[in-house]
Amino acid sequence: MSVKFIKETDFNDFVGKMMEARTVVGPVAKKTKFVFGELESVDQLRLDYDVTILPPKKLFFPPRQDLLKFHGQKGTSCICPQPKVLFGVHYYDIKAIDQTDFLFNENNADQNYLANREATTIIGTTIQNVSPRAFFGSVGKNVNPKGHDGFLTRINGGWVFETLTSKGRDLLDFGKFIDADDAQKAEAAKVNTEEKTKSPEKIKAEGDVVAQKVRKSFSEDELWEEFAKDCFSCGSCNIVCPTCYCFDVQDNWNVDQHSGARTRSWDGCLKADFAECSLGQGACENFRETKGSRFRHRIMRKAVYSNEKLGGPACVGCGRCSLSCTADIADPVNVINRIVEG
Amino acid sequence: MAVRVAYFDFTCCEGCQIEMTNFGDAAFLELLNHVEVVEFREAMSEKTTEPIDIAFIEGSFSRESDRKRLEEIRERASIVIAYGACAATGGINALKNHQGDYKKAVYGKDSEMPHLDSMCARGVDAAIKVDYKIHGCPMDKNEFVRVVSHLLHGKEPVIPDYPVCVECKQNETVCRYQLGDHCLGQVARAGCGAPCPADGIPCEACRGFVSNPNEEALEKVLIENGGLSAERAKYKSRMFAANHRSDAVKE
Numbered sequence: 001m002s003v004k005f006i007k008e009t010d011f012n013d014f015v016g017k018m019m020e021a022r023t024v025v026g027p028v029a030k031k032t033k034f035v036f037g038e039l040e041s042v043d044q045l046r047l048d049y050d051v052t053i054l055p056p057k058k059l060f061f062p063p064r065q066d067l068l069k070f071h072g073q074k075g076t077s078c079i080c081p082q083p084k085v086l087f088g089v090h091y092y093d094i095k096a097i098d099q100t101d102f103l104f105n106e107n108n109a110d111q112n113y114l115a116n117r118e119a120t121t122i123i124g125t126t127i128q129n130v131s132p133r134a135f136f137g138s139v140g141k142n143v144n145p146k147g148h149d150g151f152l153t154r155i156n157g158g159w160v161f162e163t164l165t166s167k168g169r170d171l172l173d174f175g176k177f178i179d180a181d182d183a184q185k186a187e188a189a190k191v192n193t194e195e196k197t198k199s200p201e202k203i204k205a206e207g208d209v210v211a212q213k214v215r216k217s218f219s220e221d222e223l224w225e226e227f228a229k230d231c232f233s234c235g236s237c238n239i240v241c242p243t244c245y246c247f248d249v250q251d252n253w254n255v256d257q258h259s260g261a262r263t264r265s266w267d268g269c270l271k272a273d274f275a276e277c278s279l280g281q282g283a284c285e286n287f288r289e290t291k292g293s294r295f296r297h298r299i300m301r302k303a304v305y306s307n308e309k310l311g312g313p314a315c316v317g318c319g320r321c322s323l324s325c326t327a328d329i330a331d332p333v334n335v336i337n338r339i340v341e342g
Numbered sequence: 343m344a345v346r347v348a349y350f351d352f353t354c355c356e357g358c359q360i361e362m363t364n365f366g367d368a369a370f371l372e373l374l375n376h377v378e379v380v381e382f383r384e385a386m387s388e389k390t391t392e393p394i395d396i397a398f399i400e401g402s403f404s405r406e407s408d409r410k411r412l413e414e415i416r417e418r419a420s421i422v423i424a425y426g427a428c429a430a431t432g433g434i435n436a437l438k439n440h441q442g443d444y445k446k447a448v449y450g451k452d453s454e455m456p457h458l459d460s461m462c463a464r465g466v467d468a469a470i471k472v473d474y475k476i477h478g479c480p481m482d483k484n485e486f487v488r489v490v491s492h493l494l495h496g497k498e499p500v501i502p503d504y505p506v507c508v509e510c511k512q513n514e515t516v517c518r519y520q521l522g523d524h525c526l527g528q529v530a531r532a533g534c535g536a537p538c539p540a541d542g543i544p545c546e547a548c549r550g551f552v553s554n555p556n557e558e559a560l561e562k563v564l565i566e567n568g569g570l571s572a573e574r575a576k577y578k579s580r581m582f583a584a585n586h587r588s589d590a591v592k593e
Contacts, residue, residue, distance in 0.1 A: 030514070030516055031516040031521065032516065032520065032521065033516045033520065035514050053511070053514045054511070054514050058514075063512035063513075064512065229559070230556065230558075230559035230562065230563075231556065232505055232528035232555075232556050232559060232560070233504070233505070233552075233554065233556070234504070234505040234507035234508065234527070234528045235504060235505070235507065235508045235511075236507045236508070236511050239507075239508060239511035239512060240511055250500060252488055252491070253488075253491040253492075253494075254491075255368065255369055255372040255373060255487050255491070256372060256375075257375075257376050257491060257494055257495070260491075265512065266512060268508065271504045271508070272503065272504065272552065272553065272554055273503055273504070323520075324511065324517065326507075326517070326525075326528055326563050326567055327528075327556075327559050327562075327563055
């Protein structure tokens with residue numbers, strides 16, 4: 001594709017023109033934090049954000065999503081993708097979206113996710129401020145972000161815009177872009193290499209060593225119970241995770257008792273009843289009854305179980321789980337380092 | 343034949359009944375097309391001694407003399423639903439369970455009046471079998487409709503048993519702790535949709551605790567992150583969850 005440059009002074013005009021033609025979702029402030037939200041004005045856009053509360057997967061896979069509406073016995077699909085530009089995604093979240101793209105595509109392809117995903121143009125951007133609990137530089141180092149349509153890198157005096165697909169290239173029409181020169185390309189490459197060294201926390205081993213050692217610790221029940229001692233089973237670490245994709249489906253009637261909706265909502269394996277299964281005739285059993293076994297499952301799931309399928313760990317180092325855990329026990333860096341250092 | 347429902351109240355402010363009528367078209371009036379209300383003190387004067395399909399009970403069980411009335415309701419109701427915090431858990435009434443001198447403090451010179459003699463406030467399941475609970479102070483309209491709709495269709499309603507944090511995160515509400523505040527969301531039963539933190543106030547666990555609350559960790563987090571004194575952190579969750587705490591008074 002192509003590598004373009006736009007001057008800082010022309011940048012807001014570009015975003016404004018894009019917003020006139022498209023629905024643009026980008027990082028915006030919410031109290032002292034950030035969220036991905038639909039832009040109503042250019043100055044809402046906060047490309048200097050560190051991390052958002054929820055990952056951008058919520059655009060394709062909302063926390064609560066109606067799958068179908070029913071009217072008596074007749075069901076109607078709720079798939080109704082709205083074209084959007086998802087603007088300003090950090091590279092760790094692009095990696096996470098690439099994982100959920102793969103996971104929702106395998107076996108029974110999930111059209112509720114895929115239709116929204118296909119309608120979205122994803123533009124990545126440089127991490128200008130780093131979240132205090134991020135460790136993206138030390139996890140899945142051999143996994144490169146892919147699946148996005150363009151990437152914006154902030155350099156002196158403006159932005160380098162690398163277009164990767166025709167969806168990304170289409171956005172060039174909205175701004176005064178010129179071809180980037182070699183010096184600008186080199187500066188952008190340097191910025192994007194350096195940003196990976198800026199995450200404050202660090203996993204002290206390579207992914208395959210981590211996977212091997214964490215798997216070996218499976219039977220150390222006491223260790224897992226100790227890690228989980230202060231766990232509230234509140235599922236916050238799951239809900240904010242960009243690579244978690246479990247959901248629960250329920251049918252609810254409207255008050256007319258005739259119509260209603262089948263809705264899915266994000267679930268989490270740290271919740272106490274997540275693994276509760278029906279045994280029939282009113283009986284049930286929970287196959288991960290203890291806090292320790294649930295805590296272990298999440299770490300296994302992120303660092304071990306899916307590595308082969310995904311080509312790397314199912315964790316991208318965003319640090320959202322660490323930030324969201326009020327007991328501060330969720331940080332994978334602390335858990336994994338303790339295990340690898342024995 | 344329409345499903346026969348009746349509303350009964352015990353120790354409470356009757357606010358959940360009022361809330362029910364406040365639901366208006368969105369819940370209450372529309373539901374009347376599908377149920378026949380045979381007793382409802384806040385809204386009608388008729389009463390019944392006939393069998394009932396669903397009995398909604400509001401208020402806590404706080405005096406022995408109420409046991410008989412509760413048992414009578416149970417006997418003629420196919421399904422008993424405890425609705426509102428008081429009926430479901432004893433609610434805010436259960437604060438008195440830890441307050442030896444409450445009569446004097448509240449009523450002064452009238453404190454010896456016989457009708458003030460009551461026992462510990464507990465949920466109605468301390469007296470009779472309860473089939474379902476609709477938690478909250480007051481209960482939530484959407485949850486009420488959901489539970490009743492499931493029952494009208496002969497389905498088992500799902501009552502959430504996970505903490506409010508799940509709903510706050512789903513709503514992308516900035517955590518109270520990240521704003522220098524405290525909160526009980528980590529141990530409070532969800533299902534309300536977490537409106538309080540979204541409006542900028544901490545969760546007080548009005549729906550009571552989840553089945554397995556981590557009280558020890560809560561106390562620690564309230565002190566270390568929430569900035570509460572050790573004394574306040576220890577008793578903070580008593581307001582609505584006195585009967586769910588490990589120091590609940592049993593009798």
